[in-house]
Amino acid sequence: MLKRILWLLTAFPAAALLITLAVANRHSVRLVLDPFRPETPVLSVVLPFYGFLFGALLIGVLLGGAATWMSQGRWRRTARVRTGEARRWQTEADRLMRERDAEVAARAKALAAPEKRNAA
Template sequence: MVKKIIALVVLVPLAIVLIVLSVANRQAVTLALNPFRPDDAVLSVTAPFFVFLFLAVIVGLLLGSAVTWLAQGKYRKKARAESRAAVRWQAEADRHKTRAEEIAGRGLPQIPAK
């Protein structure tokens, strides 16, 4: 419930800002990818300005996500190694428990529980 409220508090204002930017920036602009000949039609794209704004936000989100994922790789590797170790320790504990039950079943003296 709290996550939904926080999402609404963040996403609704963000959506309003993006809609206002889209309406305010409808004029067509040309993005020239050739710095030496900006009038080159092959390496230029004409679109409404808000399209370039949205593309910049999307590219930024993707790059940020990729960098974060790569930076957290060492933590994921450590978590995998510790998970494997935990499974090994659990298997060893289960073997010891089984062995203790076998010994107790043979009628050897048991230590009374306090």
């Protein structure tokens, strides 16, 4: 519950800030993608300025997430290897417990067998 409250306390001011930014920067801007003829561009995009700002923010978040994911690759690999080892050890422990239980049951059966004899 505390996590949700903290999220809401940060999300609402951030949303208000982004909405204010969008309203203040709603005029159209041309992004020229032709470096050789900027006065008569072949490739250009006309969007509101906040569109470019949000696009840059989105690209930054995606690139940051990708960089973090790639930098943590060795830890994910170590976790996979250790998980496999833990599963192998758990399988071995289960097998040994089954063998032990079978041996205990066999001993109990062997000990119980002489008691069933009749002295007649």
